[in-house]
Amino acid sequence: MRGDGDGWAVGPDGGRRWGVHGAAGLLLRAPRSDGTPAVLLQLRAAWSHQGGTWALPGGARDSHESTVDAAVREAQEEAGIDSTSVAVRAERVTSGRPGSWSYTTVVADAPAPLDTTMNGESTELRWVGEDEVESLPLHAGFAEAWSALRTRPVRMLLDTANVLGAGGPSGWWRDRPGATGALLTGIAAALPRTVELPDRTFGWVSRVEAVLEGRARSAIVDNDRTRVHTADGSGDDELARLAAAVAPDTSAVPATATALDPAVTVVVTADRGLRARLPHGTMTLSPSAVLGWL
Structure with missing residues (x-):
């Protein structure tokens, strides 16, 4: 169902940004079998903005939603993530600024790498070790924010x-x-x-x-x-x-x-x-x- 947040907005730099009310994504982290952390990444579909790059499940925030609700909902829609297994730890505005268009990264943990299900916005979903993230072709916004988000x-x-x-x-x-x-x-x-x-x-x-x-x-x-x-x-x-x-x-x-x-x-x-x-x-x-x- 199309939400009231779907649509383009003007970012602080004057460029177009997706999400009338801003946008949010979920950085979901889970321990691998050796105890080291992995994060869930989405290979964006070719038709999407910066298609063919890796980023977080996320999208436009609807007017009635908090950033946490929006990020978790997007992860459910785009990756089939079970929201009951998600424990939110923090939020960060990683693009734009509050009061204007902004993208908020919601940082969360899961007890183990969860099963995923793709929708049409993804070419692949993968749990990636934190030490391996930078070896992938990353979405420009995510690449810029990653150094402040990794553990x-x-x-x-x-x-x-x-x-x-x-x-x-x-x-x-x-x-x-x-x-x-x-x-x-x-x-x-x-x-x-x-x-x-x-x-x-x-x-x-x-x-x-x-x-x-x-x-x-x-x-x-x-x-x-x-x-x-x-x-x-x-x-x-x-x-x-x-x-x-x-x-x-x-x-x-x-x-x-x-x-x-x-x-x-x-x-x-x-x-x-x-x-x-x-x-x-x-x-x-x-x-x-x-x-x-x-």
């Missing part, structure tokens, strides 16, 4: 006690090992995933490294998406040491990572004193960012 592998260190404390008065301190085990089990169940980093880039988290101190060290944690470091003394000392390690644990980093796509260390903590001790270049996230996964 970097993340080594995530968890200030576990600080995260537990940020969760509110749940009585976790009465059973630190049990509360710690439950927290880490919940976090592991939410991985792998895309995360939005403080510098507005994106990261891919395959697993977390949790630092445990005191009574929490006896927590039972049995999941390959969680590595546990037990601190003999201060957990802050251990986190600072791990963040500064010359040879960090890179087992969660895709083997395809290159010098242009290095791993970034992220420490999850609200402790200002610990944050001040971290090496230059280490990023931090607040506990609420991770608790929001649960």
